[in-house]
Amino acid sequence: MSNYNSIPISVRELLCVLLGATVSSVAAGQELMRASQVGDLPVAVVAPTLPPPFTESQRAQLEGRLFQLATSSGMAGSGNNSRFVLTPSVTLVAERTVESGLRATHVATVDLSLTVRQMSEEQLTFGSTIVRLSGGDDTKERAINSAFASLNASDPDVRDFLRDVRQKIVTYYETNCERIRADARSRAGAGMVGDAVGLLAAVPREARSCNTRVAPDLQRYVSDWLERDCEKHLRNAKANIAAMRYDEGVSEIALIEPSTRCAAGADPVIDQMDKKVEKTDDRRWSLSLKNWKEERETVTRDIKNNPVRAMERTVKVQREATLRVINSLPRPSWDGGDGKKG
Numbered sequence: 001m002s003n004y005n006s007i008p009i010s011v012r013e014l015l016c017v018l019l020g021a022t023v024s025s026v027a028a029g030q031e032l033m034r035a036s037q038v039g040d041l042p043v044a045v046v047a048p049t050l051p052p053p054f055t056e057s058q059r060a061q062l063e064g065r066l067f068q069l070a071t072s073s074g075m076a077g078s079g080n081n082s083r084f085v086l087t088p089s090v091t092l093v094a095e096r097t098v099e100s101g102l103r104a105t106h107v108a109t110v111d112l113s114l115t116v117r118q119m120s121e122e123q124l125t126f127g128s129t130i131v132r133l134s135g136g137d138d139t140k141e142r143a144i145n146s147a148f149a150s151l152n153a154s155d156p157d158v159r160d161f162l163r164d165v166r167q168k169i170v171t172y173y174e175t176n177c178e179r180i181r182a183d184a185r186s187r188a189g190a191g192m193v194g195d196a197v198g199l200l201a202a203v204p205r206e207a208r209s210c211n212t213r214v215a216p217d218l219q220r221y222v223s224d225w226l227e228r229d230c231e232k233h234l235r236n237a238k239a240n241i242a243a244m245r246y247d248e249g250v251s252e253i254a255l256i257e258p259s260t261r262c263a264a265g266a267d268p269v270i271d272q273m274d275k276k277v278e279k280t281d282d283r284r285w286s287l288s289l290k291n292w293k294e295e296r297e298t299v300t301r302d303i304k305n306n307p308v309r310a311m312e313r314t315v316k317v318q319r320e321a322t323l324r325v326i327n328s329l330p331r332p333s334w335d336g337g338d339g340k341k342g
Helices: 011-018 056-072 140-149 156-175 177-189 193-201 208-242 246-254 261-277 284-305 307-328
Strands: 041-045 075-077 084-100 103-118 124-137
Touching: 041 056, 041 156, 056 075, 056 084, 056 140, 056 156, 084 124, 084 140, 103 140, 103 156, 124 140, 124 156, 156 177, 156 208, 177 193, 177 208, 193 208, 193 307, 208 246, 208 261, 208 307, 246 261, 246 284, 261 284, 284 307
Parallel strands: 041 075, 041 084
Antiparallel strands: 084 103, 103 124
16 A cells, blocks of 8 residues: 655655754753754753752753743754753852842842753864853842843854854754764664654754755655554554453554554454444444544545645654654753863
């Protein structure tokens, strides 16, 4: 049986949807990558534990502020497939109390060091800068909060730092594109298809030449992942139905992408389940399975008779699967190594 995922997609169509798309944030409040972030610079924000007198809430505040700054500058901010990390370190340079009438104001001056490194064995440094921040409020803690809040992308040092990092990362991908493709092939060949997808999906949209080269590879690995995902859900469905866990069995069938080649294997499982549930009073399972079979029949019919609709579904399926893969990868972490110059 032919399937949607075997339909070739032009580079432009694939990039517009897969690589034009955002990535799960390690920063507070961000959990899953959004479609609009795929293709942003694959830089995650990771703020390690800060030394005293800085608190955990201030660490989270700083991480969130850096995430906003990174995303506003075209960086992903985080992402389980990020290949670079933006890390801060802070030093309380000075603090003083200013008496003003009946109210004392605490003033804090903080040096914020920002570094972008590659998350690899080499730990190459792609840029670093130090920004001096100041803030004032009625307590020392609030004064530090105020200093962190003053961090702004319009600051010349921050703006130049982010611009330089952006260009270096784009140059890195353009220069190392074939090595990245070879790495993805190696991972896919070793059965780590999700890793291969994450690696290629991290190529930023600004690296246009590399994007053109990785697009067909990315489509092929996503299709492979969908087939493997189907096989997994089909095995689980069979096991659940054999154990008369019909709710779980139906749920597994519902997770199978109908356009995959593997999906045809669900037909005998559905027929087997229909016979078993005929003896029950609950027809919910049969209705759910009937709806899934009808969707698969529509998919098959469109492949033969409606190539435009088939193409639209291919793009949608690939996009959604790419996000599922990225969000299923382990979150990036950073051990705080010194790194080397890139």
